[in-house]
Amino acid sequence: DVKVTQSSRYLVKRTGEKVFLECVQDMDHENMFWYRQDPGLGLRLIYFSYDVKMKEKGDIPEGYSVSREKKERFSLILESASTNQTSMYLCASSLLLSSGNTIYFGEGSWLTVV
Amino acid sequence: EDQVTQSPEALRLQEGESSSLNCSYTVSGLRGLFWYRQDPGKGPEFLFTLYSAGEEKEKERLKATLTKKESFLHITAPKPEDSATYLCAVSSNTGKLIFGQGTTLQVKP
Numbered sequence: 001d002v003k004v005t006q007s008s009r010y011l012v013k014r015t016g017e018k019v020f021l022e023c024v025q026d027m028d029h030e031n032m033f034w035y036r037q038d039p040g041l042g043l044r045l046i047y048f049s050y051d052v053k054m055k056e057k058g059d060i061p062e063g064y065s066v067s068r069e070k071k072e073r074f075s076l077i078l079e080s081a082s083t084n085q086t087s088m089y090l091c092a093s094s095l096l097l098s099s100g101n102t103i104y105f106g107e108g109s110w111l112t113v114v
Numbered sequence: 115e116d117q118v119t120q121s122p123e124a125l126r127l128q129e130g131e132s133s134s135l136n137c138s139y140t141v142s143g144l145r146g147l148f149w150y151r152q153d154p155g156k157g158p159e160f161l162f163t164l165y166s167a168g169e170e171k172e173k174e175r176l177k178a179t180l181t182k183k184e185s186f187l188h189i190t191a192p193k194p195e196d197s198a199t200y201l202c203a204v205s206s207n208t209g210k211l212i213f214g215q216g217t218t219l220q221v222k223p
Contacts, residue, residue: 004157043201043213090157098209100146100165105157 002027004106006091012112019078021109023091032074033092033103034058034066043090049074081113116141120202120214127192127221135187135200135217143207147185149178150201152216158201161187192221 007022025032033048035058045058047066055066063085067075074093078085089109095101117140127133139147146165150158162171164180171178175196177188187200202214 006157042215045211088155096209097205097211098145098207100163100205102146102148102160102163103203103205103211104160105150108155108157110155 002029002093002104004091004093004104006089006106006109008109009107010110010112012114013078013081015082015113017078017081017113019081019111019113021076021078021089021091021111023074023076023106024072025074025091025093025104026072027093027104028071029093029095029104030071031094031097031103032068033094034064034074034076035090035092036060036087037090037108038087046076046089078111081111083113085111086113087111116204116206116210116212118202118204118212118214120200120217122217123215124218125220127189127219129193129221129223130191132188132190132192134189135219137185137187137202137214138183139185139202139204139212140183141204141206141212145205145207147180148203148205149185149187150203152199152201154199161200189219192219194221194223197221 004025034046035043049068065077091106094103119138149161152158162178199216199218
């Protein structure tokens with residue numbers, strides 16, 4: 001079974017703090033993704049990566065950056081957390097999407113910025 | 115424009131009352147249509163992938179079907195534990211993945 005593991009399930013951070021969200025997948029997938037999910041807004045893509053050290057902006061990249069130094073690991077970084085970044089963050093991975101491969105999600109990380 | 119629309123937004127059923135959820139899509143070059151189940155506070159759990167019109171897949175009380183314009187998730191004799199939000203997504207030949215807004219299902223005992 002595919003496993004996507006998000007290291008932190010619940011975090012509370014202060015405004016202005018730097019926040020790291022870590023994600024690891026165990027299926028040798030090329031693609032990894034970070035989404036955020038908010039009530040009424042659905043899933044929105046923040047960034048994705050199609051290979052090590054490669055990244056592409058998604059629909060809402062402002063205020064976020066990412067890092068992919070190893071194939072299995074994809075990190076989301078909030079350089080200076082703000083209250084409007086309070087949300088559930090979902091990591092996902094897949095093989096090549098244009099070939100119709102399935103995307104698998106982690107359990108989610110709930111971030112509260114106070 | 116690529117688009118995925120799910121209906122209804124919310125559905126309440128009595129235990130044992132079968133029904134269907136709809137996912138209508140417009141996409142350039144469908145590569146796959148995906149159904150997920152999401153419980154409150156958790157990440158989406160993969161259910162099915164469908165690739166071509168006429169394809170059907172089943173898992174316990176769930177059956178997913180696909181036409182050229184829409185997919186249905188049929189729930190037969192649902193139980194309270196089937197209560198969740200069901201998400202539909204499509205991938206295109208450009209590698210883009212588009213999600214619907216989801217249908218929240220509540221099954222009452």
